Amino acid sequence: MDLARREVTASPAAPPVGTRARAGTRGPWVRLALMGVPMAFFAVFFGYPVLAIVSRGLRAGGHWHLDRIGQVAGDPDILQVLWFTVWQAAASTALTLALALPGAWVFARLDFPGKRLLRALVTVPFVLPTVVVGSAFLALAGRGGVLDEWFGVRLDTSVWAILLAHVLLNYSVVIRTVGGFWSQLDPRQEEAARMLGAGRLTAWRRVTLPALAPSVGAAALIVFLFTFTSFGVIQVLGRPRFATLEVEIYRQTATLLDLPTAAVLTLIQFAAVAALLSVHAWSLRKRETALRLVPAEQTAHRPAGAGQWAVLSAVLVTICVLTVLPLAVLVLRAFDGPDGFGLAHFRALSGQSDSATFTVAPVEAVGNSLAYASVATGIALLVGGLAAAALTVRSRPRPGAGRGPRAADRLVRGFDALLMLPLGTSAVTVGFGFLIALDEPPLDLRSSWILVPLAQALVGVPFVIRTMLPVLRAVDTRLREAAAVLGASPLRAWREVDFPLVRRALLVAAGFAFAVSLGEFGATVFIARPDSPTLPVAVARMLGRAGESNYGQAMALSTLLMLVCAGVLFALERVRTDSQGEF
Amino acid sequence: MNTNVRRAAAATTAVLALAVLATACGGPGGDDDAKTVTLVTHDSFAASKSVLADFTEKTGYKVKVLRGGDAGAAVNQAVLNKDNPQGDVFFGVDNTLLSRPLGKGVFAPYRAKGLDKVPAGLQPDSGKHRVTPVDTGSVCVNYDRKWFADKKLDPPRTLADLTKPRYKNLLVTEDAANSSPGLAFVLATVAEYGEAGWQGYWKKLRANGVEVVDSWEQAYQDRFTGSRAGKGQGDKPLVVSYASSPPVEVLGDKHPPKQAPTGVAKGTCFQQTEYAGLLSGARNTKGGKALLDFLLSKRFQEDLPLQMFVDPVREDAKLPRLFTEYGETVDNPRTLAPKKIADNRERWIKTWTSLAVK
Numbered sequence: 001m002d003l004a005r006r007e008v009t010a011s012p013a014a015p016p017v018g019t020r021a022r023a024g025t026r027g028p029w030v031r032l033a034l035m036g037v038p039m040a041f042f043a044v045f046f047g048y049p050v051l052a053i054v055s056r057g058l059r060a061g062g063h064w065h066l067d068r069i070g071q072v073a074g075d076p077d078i079l080q081v082l083w084f085t086v087w088q089a090a091a092s093t094a095l096t097l098a099l100a101l102p103g104a105w106v107f108a109r110l111d112f113p114g115k116r117l118l119r120a121l122v123t124v125p126f127v128l129p130t131v132v133v134g135s136a137f138l139a140l141a142g143r144g145g146v147l148d149e150w151f152g153v154r155l156d157t158s159v160w161a162i163l164l165a166h167v168l169l170n171y172s173v174v175i176r177t178v179g180g181f182w183s184q185l186d187p188r189q190e191e192a193a194r195m196l197g198a199g200r201l202t203a204w205r206r207v208t209l210p211a212l213a214p215s216v217g218a219a220a221l222i223v224f225l226f227t228f229t230s231f232g233v234i235q236v237l238g239r240p241r242f243a244t245l246e247v248e249i250y251r252q253t254a255t256l257l258d259l260p261t262a263a264v265l266t267l268i269q270f271a272a273v274a275a276l277l278s279v280h281a282w283s284l285r286k287r288e289t290a291l292r293l294v295p296a297e298q299t300a301h302r303p304a305g306a307g308q309w310a311v312l313s314a315v316l317v318t319i320c321v322l323t324v325l326p327l328a329v330l331v332l333r334a335f336d337g338p339d340g341f342g343l344a345h346f347r348a349l350s351g352q353s354d355s356a357t358f359t360v361a362p363v364e365a366v367g368n369s370l371a372y373a374s375v376a377t378g379i380a381l382l383v384g385g386l387a388a389a390a391l392t393v394r395s396r397p398r399p400g401a402g403r404g405p406r407a408a409d410r411l412v413r414g415f416d417a418l419l420m421l422p423l424g425t426s427a428v429t430v431g432f433g434f435l436i437a438l439d440e441p442p443l444d445l446r447s448s449w450i451l452v453p454l455a456q457a458l459v460g461v462p463f464v465i466r467t468m469l470p471v472l473r474a475v476d477t478r479l480r481e482a483a484a485v486l487g488a489s490p491l492r493a494w495r496e497v498d499f500p501l502v503r504r505a506l507l508v509a510a511g512f513a514f515a516v517s518l519g520e521f522g523a524t525v526f527i528a529r530p531d532s533p534t535l536p537v538a539v540a541r542m543l544g545r546a547g548e549s550n551y552g553q554a555m556a557l558s559t560l561l562m563l564v565c566a567g568v569l570f571a572l573e574r575v576r577t578d579s580q581g582e583f
Numbered sequence: 584m585n586t587n588v589r590r591a592a593a594a595t596t597a598v599l600a601l602a603v604l605a606t607a608c609g610g611p612g613g614d615d616d617a618k619t620v621t622l623v624t625h626d627s628f629a630a631s632k633s634v635l636a637d638f639t640e641k642t643g644y645k646v647k648v649l650r651g652g653d654a655g656a657a658v659n660q661a662v663l664n665k666d667n668p669q670g671d672v673f674f675g676v677d678n679t680l681l682s683r684p685l686g687k688g689v690f691a692p693y694r695a696k697g698l699d700k701v702p703a704g705l706q707p708d709s710g711k712h713r714v715t716p717v718d719t720g721s722v723c724v725n726y727d728r729k730w731f732a733d734k735k736l737d738p739p740r741t742l743a744d745l746t747k748p749r750y751k752n753l754l755v756t757e758d759a760a761n762s763s764p765g766l767a768f769v770l771a772t773v774a775e776y777g778e779a780g781w782q783g784y785w786k787k788l789r790a791n792g793v794e795v796v797d798s799w800e801q802a803y804q805d806r807f808t809g810s811r812a813g814k815g816q817g818d819k820p821l822v823v824s825y826a827s828s829p830p831v832e833v834l835g836d837k838h839p840p841k842q843a844p845t846g847v848a849k850g851t852c853f854q855q856t857e858y859a860g861l862l863s864g865a866r867n868t869k870g871g872k873a874l875l876d877f878l879l880s881k882r883f884q885e886d887l888p889l890q891m892f893v894d895p896v897r898e899d900a901k902l903p904r905l906f907t908e909y910g911e912t913v914d915n916p917r918t919l920a921p922k923k924i925a926d927n928r929e930r931w932i933k934t935w936t937s938l939a940v941k
Contacts, residue, residue, distance in 0.1 A: 056663070138805065240758035240795055240940045254656035255761060256929065257663075257683065428656075435651075436663050446669050541626055543800050549835060551804055 034390035035415060038461075041383045042415075044443070045454050046422055049433025050266070053253075056436060057263030065260070072264040078248070082268070085244040088159065089228040092166035096223050097216070099167055099318055100174035106315045107175050108182035110308065111300040116573040120566055122323050123172040127565045129521040129536035130169070130232020131543070132558045136326035137165045137237065139333065161237045166230065168322050170223045177219040178212065185211055187299050214283060221280045225273065229424050232521070245269050249426040266429050273424030277417045327562060334555035345552035349560075365538040366560055369518055372449075372534055376456035376517035377510050383457065384419075384464025384509065391416055391465070392472040419465060422458040427521075430455060452534065456520045460513035467512060471505035472498075504575060511572040515565050535561045620644045620870030621670030623862070625657035628675060629890040630883065638877050644870045654763055658684060661862065665689050668862035671871035674717060674878065677855045678707065678918070679766055681714065682925030690714055690860030693872050697879040700897045705856050707921055714858035717878050718893040721826040721852040721916045722767035724754065725845050727809030730820035739821065741850030742775050745788060752792035755806045755819040758940070760932050762798050763855070768823045769935050770924065771853035774917035785938045794819065795940050803828070809845040826852060826916075827892040830909040834889075843909040854916035857893070 058065055072078055107119060125133050141147050141155040141164065148154045155161040185208065193203040231246040238244075243251070245265055252262035303312050337344030349363040422430070434455070438445045445451050475498055483493035521536040533541065535557060542554035622628075628650065635646050649670055651657040658676045661668065662684055676684055684690060690713040698706070698715065705716040724745065726738040739745050745754060757765030773781045796802050803810050807822040811832060829843035859878050861871045877883055884895035888906050895902075902910070 142805070235797060236801075238797075240761065240797055240936070251760065254652060254659060257659045431652075432660065432663065435660055435669075439664065439667050446664075543804070 030390075032390075034386050036386075038383045038387040038390070038419065039415065041379075041457075041461075042419060045434075046425075046430070046458055049437040050425065050429055051433075052437035053259070053429055053433040054263040054266055057259035057261075068260050069264050069267065072261050073268065078261075078265070081243050081245060081248045084242060085228060085246075088162060088166075088242070088244070089224050089230075092163050092170070092227040092230075093220050093224045095163050096167045096170045096174060097220060099322070100171045101178065101216070102311055103171065103315045103318065104175050104179035104182055106312055107179040108185075109187075109300055110303050110312055112303065112312065117570065118319065119172075119175065120569040120573050121327075122175060122319055123569050124327065124562060124566050125168050125323060126170070126172050127515040127519045127569070128558075128562060129519050129539065130230075131236060131521060131536070131540055132330070132561070133169060133326075134165065134233055134236025135543070136330045136558075137161065137168060137233075139329040140326040159238075159242065162230075162233060162242065164322075165233045165237055166223075166227045168326065169233065170226055171319075171322060173223055173226070174219045177222070178215050181215040182212060183299055185299070217283055218280060221276060221283065225276050225280075225424060228272065228276070229269065229426075231427070245272075246426050250428045253426075253428045253432055262429075266426065269424065269426070270421070273421065274417070277420055277424070281417050330555055330562070331559050334552065334559040337552060345549070345556040348549060348553050349556055363560075365533050365535050365557065366564070368533065369535040369561075370564075372452050372456065373514050373517040375450075376453035376460055376520075377514045379453060379457035380460030380464050380513040380517070381506070381510055384461040384513070385468060385506070387416070387419060387461070388465045388468035388472055391469055392475075416465070420462045423462055427455075430458065453517070456517035457513075459520055460517050463512045463516055464509040467509035468502065468505055471502050475501050507575055508572055511568050511575070515568045518561065518565060518568075535564075618643065618645060619647050620672065620867050620874050621647045621649060622874060623649045623651065623657070623661060623668065623670040623673045625654045625675040626650050626652060627654070627891060631886050631890060634883055634886045637882060638874070642870070642873045642877075644867075644873060646874065655680065661689055662687050666864040668864055671862060671865040671867045672859055672874045672878075673862055674859035675857055676714070676860075677763070677857045678921050679763065679770065679855065679924050679928070681707070681858060681921040684860075685713060685921075686925070688863060691863040691865070691868075693861045693875060695872075695875040695879045697876065697881075697897065700899055701879070702896070702898060705896050708858075714860040715875055715879060716856050716896045717859050718887050718891065719854060719856040719896050720893040721847075721854050721913045722764045722771070722823065723826050723852040723913065723916075724768075724848040725807070725809065725822050725824045725828050726848060727807065727820040728842070728844055728846055730808050738846060739848050739851075741848070742772060742784070744848070745793075745821075745851070746784070746791050748791070750791065750821065752794075753819060754788075754792075754821040754823075755794045755796060755802045756823040757799050757802050758795055758797050759935050764799050764823050764825065765795075766928075766932070767853040767855055768851075769931060770919055771851060771917050773931060774853065774919050782934060782938060785935065789939055793939065799824065811844075821848075825892065826911060826913050827888070827894070827906070829911065830905045831892055833909050834905060847911045847913065849911065849913050852913045852916035854913075854918040856896070 055064075058068060103122075107115065125136075141153070141161060155164065189211075190203050190207045193207045194200065198206065228244070229246050230244050231250065234242055234244050234247050235250075238247075245268065249262050249265045249269065252258045252265065303309050334345055335341050335343070434451060435446055438451070445454075479497045480493050483497050484490070488496060518534075519536060520534075521540065539554050539557045539561070542550045542557065628648065639645050647670070651660045651669075654675055654677065657673075658680050661673050661676075665687055668689075673684075673689070685708065692712045693715075694712040695715045698712075701716055705719060708714050724739065728738075731738045736749060739747070739750055744750065756768055759765040759769045769781075769785075772784050775781070776784050794806075796806065802819075802822050803824050806817050806819045807824070808817040808820045809822070809832070810817065826847050829845045829847060832845055833839055833843050859875060861868065861875060865871045879897065881897065881900055884897045884900035885903075887893055887895050887900075888903050894906075
């Protein structure tokens with residue numbers, strides 16, 4: 001989740017050039033070799049399917065019909081969709097920053113009981129399927145929702161509902177990205193400025209803000225990316241009046257089967273996402289400055305003074321209204337059975353009904369989800385871990401060395417951005433792409449269970465890379481070299497040196513890939529088999545049927561999903577105790 | 584150099600392992616093609632396990648079910664996978680979408696046993712038998728009996744009633760671009776008022792405060808006062824839903840009431856019929872044909888109502904008590920020829936969107 005974290009936490013001491021010279025010329029090729037698996041994975045399970053569905057739309061009779069791009073992009077309806085997509089993303093981002101930055105400060109600088117639990121809690125919506133978050137939000141701010149009953153406030157008919165739901169989803173992105181960095185910023189710098197006569201505000205403006213700005217920028221970019229490609233929230237809260245590019249792609253593909261239009265829209269979205277990602281990559285490199293960072297535990301303190309207490313309570317109230325209330329309403333509805341409050345809906349979940357809607361008891365979806373997510377985590381760790389390792393091998397070509405290494409470097413770095421692309425791609429594009437691309441032996445996987453974890457791994461990989469990269473980069477190469485000198489084989493050196501150092505990061509990456517896989521819904525819905533539905537698919541299927549019992553069971557399943565996600569996230573909170581971890 | 588080779592080898596092995604793992608467990612019907620018949624369908628498909636077990640017992644074929652999203656998405660996937668289908672039989676294309684797969688040659692002809700028991704009106708493709716009708720039902724405006732009784736107001740009965748001032752701001756419907764009952768309701772107005780008149784009708788309906796939401800779930804579960812899932816939080820006593828929705832409201836009730844809590848405005852209905860067909864290029868044609876026969880058999884047809892809340896197409900299939908007691912029969916639902924729908928659907932939806940949504 002913390003896609004925007006600094007890539008270099010503690011700048012590793014640069015080894016003397018001389019000792020690196022041999023490795024330097026070799027580095028790029030090692031990187032390329034390590035990239036083999038991620039590249040193959042990405043090409044077969046993302047590039048190829050997406051290319052297949054796009055070319056199905058834009059190629060006819062052996063020719064590309066690129067004139068369609070102009071036609072579609074000039075359509076006033078499409079222009080309206082584009083405009084709405086951009087402005088709602090900008091507005092959501094601004095609103096998220098405004099509401100979450102105080103929270104970032106609180107999580108960075110203040111110590112209070114229940115902090116870890118709270119941080120896990122605000123992340124829960126991020127990994128829940130947006131369908132569930134959407135209904136939770138409706139239960140809070142929709143008609144007949146909690147706010148409606150208490151204050152007569154209803155937001156479901158306005159664009160505010162969309163914006164606020166986006167805040168709810170992305171709050172934790174800012175908390176983790178900005179807050180994580182803030183907590184390691186040495187407060188003594190600001191204190192020094194004050195000592196030298198600067199006022200509180202001036203000190204903050206001239207010392208803290210400039211140090212913080214890059215991470216705020218990165219968080220803003222990521223929130224913009226997520227809201228730009230928003231789907232579930234718009235589907236539940238915005239349709240039929242509002243549509244983003246992503247929603248329109250879904251409509252053109254799944255409902256209208258207008259593949260040419262869908263292909264053009266996919267290309268437009270690719271261009272936008274690629275532009276965002278390259279700005280992001282550029283800002284990351286800018287941020288690789290040598291800041292003095294300190295362990296987070298040293299900077300946090302108990303709140304002192306009325307001002308700090310006020311900020312703390314304001315943030316707690318925001319979190320309560322924004323995160324806790326919607327989720328609580330969801331849980332309440334799960335327990336609100338036909339005979340008053342009780343476990344009726346949960347019991348119904350484990351009941352074996354004689355219906356093939358679910359050829360298994362719905363509660364078994366929990367087991368399926370866990371199994372799928374485990375496999376997906378394995379794949380994501382393998383692919384993402386190798387990619388991160390490849391990105392870590394630094395090549396320092398000798399002055400005057402050929403262009404080869406440099407080019408390979410650039411290739412690898414470009415590939416880093418490419419691996420993030422699935423996050424910005426419509427699930428229906430991937431889902432339909434799978435269907436028409438992976439349909440020939442030996443890759444006829446259309447009805448194979450492996451498709452589900454593969455689709456989930458696509459969204460898990462970027463998280464693994466973002467988590468592993470900074471930690472891997474911080475491993476001192478001299479340790480490896482020392483091991484080699486002492487006679488350890490490369491594998492042994494890796495096992496004895498690298499692995500113990502990155503084990504924790506690996507665990508955190510696994511946890512996040514797991515939680516994200518658990519919540520993946522978009523692509524899974526097209527490929528999950530009925531005898532083994534995942535939790536989100538089962539929830540959606542139940543929401544789609546009439547009757548109180550189905551609705552209650554959907555809420556009960558959502559509650560279970562929430563508990564599992566929260567459990568994983570809370571476990572991660574316990575792991576993140578070293579100075580590296582920000583999760 | 585040594586390291587390079589090792590790492591490259593390790594990488595290659597891993598790729599191969601992944602591919603092998605994928606294919607080993609993959610291969611559609613890889614587990615005994617001859618004994619399995621694969622049914623490709625949408626999310627709403629449901630059948631009793633005992634009924635499917637009967638099929639296996641009688642024919643020796645096991646049914647494997649693949650679902651591909653909602654009805655529209657499932658049909659589109661079948662179209663995209665033409666000639667290299669995911670399975671043997673597709674079920675779940677309705678009359679509003681039928682022309683799309685027929686035009687692309689997705690189905691191979693087969694005349695299922697028992698077709699003579701199906702009314703001719705439900706067989707638009709009767710000459711060629713590329714598809715077999717399986718179930719039928721109506722999309723109608725539902726009303727909340729209690730709400731209208733409390734207000735001492737007669738519920739509406741026809742489409743024209745809905746534009747009357749006394750029903751102002753009471754109706755919620757679904758986005759025709761996104762939801763199949765929403766589209767069916769628009770088609771009902773086209774069938775009733777014709778090409779010339781339906782737009783005028785929607786202008787009047789809009790002026791009378793019809794609300795459009797995205798999906799049936801939202802309209803029925805959240806907004807409709809008569810649905811129990813909404814826990815009395817709904818605010819619209821009229822909703823576009825199915826003729827079979829009232830019995831479902833009573834389903835599982837410990838103390839069944841005399842009358843379903845909701846009713847159907849019979850003059851607002853549009854008929855939806857769902858079809859199944861043998862996929863062209865199917866691996867197990869024989870099993871597929873047996874499955875089509877089974878879908879039309881009395882056993883399956885009588886199981887349908889309580890599984891998918893639709894009516895059987897076989898005239899001699901008995902309806903369950905829940906339907907005879909609480910269901911309402913719609914005598915002459917409107918309908919349109921699939922070809923006419925196919926030719927005009929996009930244009931109608933676009934016009935409708937500008938009239939009712941924007």
